[in-house]
Amino acid sequence: MAKKSKSTDKAQLTPESHSAFLPVDSFDLVVFGGTGDLARRKLIPALYHRFCDGQIPKNSRIIGTSRSDRSDKAYKDEVHKAYHQFSSGEDYDDKCWDDFASLLNYVALDVSDEKADWDGLAKALSQGGDRVRVFYLAVPPKLFVDICKGLKTAGLVTPNARVVLEKPLGTDYASAKAINEGVRFVFDENKIYRIDHYLGKETVQNLLVLRFGNILLEPLWSNRAIDHIEITVAESIGVGGRGSYYDGAGALRDMVQNHLLQLLCLTAMEAPASLDADDVRTEKLKVLRALRPITKDNAPDDTVRGQYARGKVDDEVVADYLTDVGVDDSNTETFVAIKAHIDNWRWAGVPIYIRTGKRMAERRSDIVIQFKDVPHSVFGNAKLNANRMVIRLQPDEAVRLWMEIKEPGAGGMRLKSLPLNLTYADNFTVRYPDAYERLLMDVVRGNLSLFMRGDEVEAAWKWVDQILGAWQDTEQRLELYQAGQDGPDKAHDMLARDDNQWV
Numbered sequence: 001m002a003k004k005s006k007s008t009d010k011a012q013l014t015p016e017s018h019s020a021f022l023p024v025d026s027f028d029l030v031v032f033g034g035t036g037d038l039a040r041r042k043l044i045p046a047l048y049h050r051f052c053d054g055q056i057p058k059n060s061r062i063i064g065t066s067r068s069d070r071s072d073k074a075y076k077d078e079v080h081k082a083y084h085q086f087s088s089g090e091d092y093d094d095k096c097w098d099d100f101a102s103l104l105n106y107v108a109l110d111v112s113d114e115k116a117d118w119d120g121l122a123k124a125l126s127q128g129g130d131r132v133r134v135f136y137l138a139v140p141p142k143l144f145v146d147i148c149k150g151l152k153t154a155g156l157v158t159p160n161a162r163v164v165l166e167k168p169l170g171t172d173y174a175s176a177k178a179i180n181e182g183v184r185f186v187f188d189e190n191k192i193y194r195i196d197h198y199l200g201k202e203t204v205q206n207l208l209v210l211r212f213g214n215i216l217l218e219p220l221w222s223n224r225a226i227d228h229i230e231i232t233v234a235e236s237i238g239v240g241g242r243g244s245y246y247d248g249a250g251a252l253r254d255m256v257q258n259h260l261l262q263l264l265c266l267t268a269m270e271a272p273a274s275l276d277a278d279d280v281r282t283e284k285l286k287v288l289r290a291l292r293p294i295t296k297d298n299a300p301d302d303t304v305r306g307q308y309a310r311g312k313v314d315d316e317v318v319a320d321y322l323t324d325v326g327v328d329d330s331n332t333e334t335f336v337a338i339k340a341h342i343d344n345w346r347w348a349g350v351p352i353y354i355r356t357g358k359r360m361a362e363r364r365s366d367i368v369i370q371f372k373d374v375p376h377s378v379f380g381n382a383k384l385n386a387n388r389m390v391i392r393l394q395p396d397e398a399v400r401l402w403m404e405i406k407e408p409g410a411g412g413m414r415l416k417s418l419p420l421n422l423t424y425a426d427n428f429t430v431r432y433p434d435a436y437e438r439l440l441m442d443v444v445r446g447n448l449s450l451f452m453r454g455d456e457v458e459a460a461w462k463w464v465d466q467i468l469g470a471w472q473d474t475e476q477r478l479e480l481y482q483a484g485q486d487g488p489d490k491a492h493d494m495l496a497r498d499d500n501q502w503v
């Protein structure tokens with residue numbers, strides 16, 4: 001008989017039990033786009049934190065590259081300044097930064113120039129032996145294939161080399177397929193890390209543990225007990241400095257195709273045989289393939305497109321989208337809500353409502369599992385609420401399972417909904433690593449589980465392309481919503497028609 005595991009009241013995450021702290025071997029990492037926003041705001045700070053925790057060996061090398069000329073020192077100063085601009089500074093240590101900076105170098109290279117000289121990069125990478133070599137492509141996706149070709153021609157793709165592709169992977173199915181084919185010409189599929197930083201978030205990984213580490217949930221995790229599911233990824237910020245990219249993309253391409261569909265897959269997939277990358281990715285792919293197509297027939301009822309107008313966020317008056325982007329007119333959606341269906345045995349008849357938007361009331365990401373009503377109430381007229389599980393991904397990571405209990409006191413049976421509460425902050429006292437810290441170290445370790453396979457990305461684009469096509473065919477109009485509101489009224493009407501509401 002299996003021995004019962006011992007549980008303790010107080011959860012502890014020791015370095016040994018926290019996989020983000022497993023040491024890695026010395027490696028070389030080239031950041032294409034090393035001067036860009038992503039590198040300065042996320043990648044370099046993430047590497048600094050992993051270094052200070054002792055996870056990155058001191059003889060590793062990190063090489064930033066972009067078109068403009070600058071010295072190693074200028075690059076180090078630039079990313080140092082950016083660290084202080086974008087990080088809270090809580091974990092900063094001068095000595096540690098100096099040690100970390102000794103790993104950093106800079107090489108200028110215009111990767112779109114066919115005559116570019118790759119010798120500088122080759123030199124910076126020389127004498128690395130057979131150590132792991134990571135090429136991180138933090139550049140616009142139109143450069144992905146050129147970079148891979150350049151690496152191959154320059155002889156830099158060693159047996160231990162791997163490539164990281166930032167989202168968005170293309171702008172539609174055809175462009176994603178072309179990128180996949182171009183990159184696979186140089187790197188085998190198992191050397192390609194398509195990153196979606198949502199998958200590096202602690203609570204997103206916790207979804208796997210919650211679902212597959214607890215026997216309680218599985219019997220209930222289907223259309224037998226679940227009425228509907230809601231997935232919300234709300235941002236309070238506007239388009240910021242990304243206006244020129246965003247205006248050609250919109251919320252469906254920018255958020256739904258990757259983050260929201262990944263969350264939907266992890267929520268709805270069957271239990272994989274193991275956490276091996278292909279076991280997990282094959283199950284996610286099955287969900288994507290079972291998504292009911294959204295066509296011109298159901299798009300008007302089952303999708304809502306919105307764009308923010310001037311309004312107030314956090315008591316501050318903010319401009320409308322057109323002003324933010326600096327254009328007179330735009331048909332780009334900054335909000336999208338979709339009623340999706342997964343056509344398989346487990347989920348038949350369960351609507352999955354997803355929504356995402358900019359300039360919404362607050363920044364929050366939630367997955368809500370709304371259970372069904374009990375089949376018959378024995379409590380007469382007492383109000384009985386159906387159970388609900390809310391998985392809060394950010395901020396204030398938590399899982400809350402709302403249950404009915406009896407309100408104490410004489411004088412009749414009164415029921416009350418109260419949550420069984422697994423708030424991270426109440427249970428763990430460690431610092432949560434940023435998603436990029438975890439994912440970067442997974443790349444070095446060769447762990448593909450939290451990265452998307454090519455066929456997954458293509459399947460997601462196929463579904464999204466159909467929606468874009470349906471919007472075009474039906475000329476589906478944009479609904480304006482005031483900044484600071486949770487999207488247009490139509491998004492609420494969509495659920496109200498089913499007697500539901502956004503939580």
Ligand code: NAP
Nearest residue numbers: 033034035036037038066067068110111112138139140166
């Ligand atoms: P960015 O600030 O515009 O940076 C782009 C970088 O690419 C710069 O370092 C730029 O440097 C370099 N670059 C552009 N053309 C080049 C060329 N021909 N040869 C060599 N280097 C070139 O963009 P970003 O925000 O960092 O985003 C980079 C990628 O990550 C994009 O695909 C974006 O969608 C994705 N992403 C970004 C974020 C984010 O938070 N920023 C989040 C998720 C995904 P020079 O101009 O000096 O050459």
